[in-house]
Each structure stands twice: as C-alpha cells, then as structure tokens.
Amino acid sequence: MLAVGFKKLYWLGYGILFFSLPLIAYDFEACRQKAMLSMERVGNTYGIAIKRLGDSAQDSQNNLTPSKVALFVYSPKSTPKGYKILKHDPFIGMYLLESKTELLPISLRTINKEILEDEMASILPHDGVSGKIATRMQSPINYATLNTPTFQNSLISTVCDHIYGIGIGKNEFIEKAYLDRFILSDSVHYGDIGVRVFQNSDDRVEVNLIDPFFRANPFAYGDIIMMINGEAIPNVAHFNRVVFDLKEGEIVPVRISRKGVVMELQAYVDKRRGGMLLKEDFLGRVGIEVDSNFVITRVAPYAKNGFERLKVGDKVLRVNQQAVPQGYDAIIRLLGQYPDKMQKWLISRDDFQFFINVNQKESQKTQDSLIQGLLNESNAFSL
Structure with a gap:
C-alpha cells in the first residue's frame, strides 16, 4: 500500500515538474500569419508597415483597417528598387x-x-526562430542582440501583438527608441x-583620429574622453550614443585626461x-577631395581660405615640413596634428614645387597669390 502510494506521488511529481518547465518550442504559425498583414515583399527581403500615410495617418495605429503605409526596410548594401523612397539614412542603411x-x-513596444527573460522570436511571414535577449541597444550603431540569429527585416516579438x-x-x-529616432525625425542627423x-x-575611450579642419577643434591625439555634456563615457558605445544625439551648433563641455592631467x-x-556606411569625408568641409597618395581629385566651388588655390592633379608633398x-x-x-590651424603645404604641379598656406582664416593675413608664389625663388623648384 505504501509502495503504491509512493509510486503515485512519484508520477504526480514528475508530471508537475514536466508541465512546469518553460515552453521550449515556440509556435510561430499564428505569428507568421499575422506578420503577413503588416509586411510586403521588397526584392529579396521584406518591408514592414511602420506608419500610415495620407489621410489615414490621422487614424489610430490601433485601427484594424489596412491602408497605404510607410514601409521600414533595413538595406545597408543596396537601394530598394521600384519604390518611392520617403526617407533614407545613408549612414546606417535604413529606408x-x-x-x-x-x-x-x-x-512597437519598449523593452x-x-x-528580458521571456522567449523572443524573429518572425517572417514564412519563417521564425526564437531565443532570448542577449544585449540591449546602446547607440544607433551598437545594436541589441538575441542569443540566436535574427532574420533581416523581421519582427522581434514575444507574442504576436x-x-x-x-x-x-x-x-x-533595432529597438523602438532608435526606430522612432529615424521614423519620427524631420531629417537624418548625427552629431x-x-x-x-x-x-x-x-579599457578607456581614446582619441585616435582628429578632423583637421573641424571648427575650433580642441582635441589632441591620445586624449581620454571621460565625460561629454555631463554624461560619463565608459565605452565607445556610450560615446556614440551621446555624441550622435548632440544638436548641430551646440557647444558642449567635455572632460578629458591628457597625459595624466584632467582638463x-x-x-x-x-x-x-561621413563614416559608418559612408566614406569618411573630413576634407569635404573645406571643399577638396584627395586620394591615398594625397593627390587632389576635386576642388569644390565653395573652397576658400587657400584651398581654392589648389587644382585637380596637384600632389601634396609636405605639410608643415613633414613628409606626407x-x-x-x-x-x-598628419593633418590632425594641426587641428583648425593654418598649414603650409608643399605642392607639386607641372614640374614645379611651391608652397601655399591653407586653412588661413579671414583674421589672418591674406595669402599672396599663387602666381607670386610660383615666381618666388624661395618657393619654386624645378623637378
């Protein structure tokens, strides 16, 4: 009798243990069916209905009537074809x-x-996979992650709704806050x-590249960034988040350590x-482009402060007496060693070498004309 009672209790306990275990297999079918109501095929991927367009945009997002919508598409390697583009973030590849x-x-909901411990799925109309959140999103380019692969342009959800x-x-x-940053803003902006x-x-955030012609650039190579605008900067992701959200034209306090001295x-x-998906464009602000040999490949009409004296094909040989x-x-x-300062460039053009001063501001003495420089024996050399 005792043995029979124990056996019953054993199987009862086993059953309770079994049915109390978390559900491992995620049932995707209902979610896949629902995803089809909000997703449209765009080339080899999907666009996700993110907001209503036109008159229906005034309706509540909870309205269950289908309408024309803005589709969100993440496509960092190619531009979607055959669609009217309403907005594009070229830095990240969002459309x-x-x-x-x-x-x-x-x-969308905020995490x-x-x-955080719930089962989370990556859902497409005809596929799905589940896992759990591994890391939260820390900046527009430091994404949240699951502990399992995600599908591109999929819905990340616990349950379908x-x-x-x-x-x-x-x-x-990409989490809601960063999607909203792109979707709801009037323009694409990164500080x-x-x-x-x-x-x-x-494990500290160190300056390793300086924009040489950035306005009033106060930084030096090796500076350790400790705080920006009152926020501590423990890692590069925090640096990205804080700096990207700064508004153009602001002047913000930055605490650094330079050679052990806090400033x-x-x-x-x-x-x-530039940067991220785009080529860095440090020289675009002064109106020139160069190749990897420091040959001038473009001079824009807005170039000034000495840069307008350059011509396509000029090769820069030395900067402030330093070899290029x-x-x-x-x-x-090299240019970043002299941030926002006048620089003396040795130029080679048509079998002549000559010096010009660039980044010479209006408050500085006006530079002599290029012709005068060519005729000056101290500046001109025959190759």
Whole structure:
C-alpha cells in the first residue's frame, strides 16, 4: 500500500515538474500569419508597415483597417528598387518606402526588465526562430542582440501583438527608441565633435583620429574622453550614443585626461558628414577631395581660405615640413596634428614645387597669390 502510494506521488511529481518547465518550442504559425498583414515583399527581403500615410495617418495605429503605409526596410548594401523612397539614412542603411499594397502598421513596444527573460522570436511571414535577449541597444550603431540569429527585416516579438523591434540579420535587432529616432525625425542627423575614438588597452575611450579642419577643434591625439555634456563615457558605445544625439551648433563641455592631467574642454557640435556606411569625408568641409597618395581629385566651388588655390592633379608633398604618408587615414592623422590651424603645404604641379598656406582664416593675413608664389625663388623648384 505504501509502495503504491509512493509510486503515485512519484508520477504526480514528475508530471508537475514536466508541465512546469518553460515552453521550449515556440509556435510561430499564428505569428507568421499575422506578420503577413503588416509586411510586403521588397526584392529579396521584406518591408514592414511602420506608419500610415495620407489621410489615414490621422487614424489610430490601433485601427484594424489596412491602408497605404510607410514601409521600414533595413538595406545597408543596396537601394530598394521600384519604390518611392520617403526617407533614407545613408549612414546606417535604413529606408522608409511607400507601400504598394494596403497593410496594417505594427505597434512597437519598449523593452522593460520584466520581459528580458521571456522567449523572443524573429518572425517572417514564412519563417521564425526564437531565443532570448542577449544585449540591449546602446547607440544607433551598437545594436541589441538575441542569443540566436535574427532574420533581416523581421519582427522581434514575444507574442504576436507584442513587438519590441525589427531584426536586421546576424543576431541583431533595432529597438523602438532608435526606430522612432529615424521614423519620427524631420531629417537624418548625427552629431559630431571632430574626433573618432577607440577602446584602448586600458579599457578607456581614446582619441585616435582628429578632423583637421573641424571648427575650433580642441582635441589632441591620445586624449581620454571621460565625460561629454555631463554624461560619463565608459565605452565607445556610450560615446556614440551621446555624441550622435548632440544638436548641430551646440557647444558642449567635455572632460578629458591628457597625459595624466584632467582638463575641461569646450567642443563645438557639427553634423556628421561621413563614416559608418559612408566614406569618411573630413576634407569635404573645406571643399577638396584627395586620394591615398594625397593627390587632389576635386576642388569644390565653395573652397576658400587657400584651398581654392589648389587644382585637380596637384600632389601634396609636405605639410608643415613633414613628409606626407601613404593612405587616407594616415594623411588625416598628419593633418590632425594641426587641428583648425593654418598649414603650409608643399605642392607639386607641372614640374614645379611651391608652397601655399591653407586653412588661413579671414583674421589672418591674406595669402599672396599663387602666381607670386610660383615666381618666388624661395618657393619654386624645378623637378
């Protein structure tokens, strides 16, 4: 009798244990069916209905009537074909497109700590995979991750109605706050304070590239960025988040450590002109382009302060008596030793070498004409 009772209790306990285990297999079918109501095929990927267009835009996002919508598409390697582009972020590769069909916009939710341990799925109309959140999104280019691969342009959700982001491939996804930053803003903007940084061997954020002609650039190579605009900067992701959100034209306080001495600087904020998916364009602000050999490849009509004296094909041989290195980054590093200061360039053109001063501001003495420079024996050399 005792043995029979024990056996019953054993199987009862086993059953309770079994049925109390978390559900491992995620049932995607209902979510896939629902995803089809909010997704449209765009080439080899999908566009996700993110907001209503036209008169229907005034309706509540909870309206269950399909309508023309703006489609969100993450496409960093190619431009979607055959669609009207409503907005494009060229730095990251995000698009808003006008839909061709009528769809139901999704409703995005903010991730909170209560759902961090929940099963999270990456859903497409005909596929799905589940996992859990591994890391949160820290900046517009430091994405959130799952502990499993995500599909590009997929819905990241716990259950079908609870969508917390959009998958972008690998194991990454974009959270609501950063999607809203793109979708709801009037224009695409990323702040810039004139430097690029890296996480050094001491796990600190160090300046390793300086925009040479950035307005009033106060930084030097090796500066450790400690705080920007009152926010501590423990890593590059925090640097990106804080700097990208700064507004053009602001002047913000920056605390640095330079050769062991803590200093307070004032940094001007400009808009980002290159980097991320785009080629860095440090020289575009002064109206020139160069190749990796420091040969001038373009002089824009707005070039001034000595840069307008350059011609396509000119080769820069020396900067402030320093020989020019090979490679674009190395050239920028050299120019960055003299941030926002006048520089003396030795130019080779048509079998002559001559000096010109560039980045010479209006407050400085006006430079002699190029012809005078060519005729000056101290400046001209025959090759």
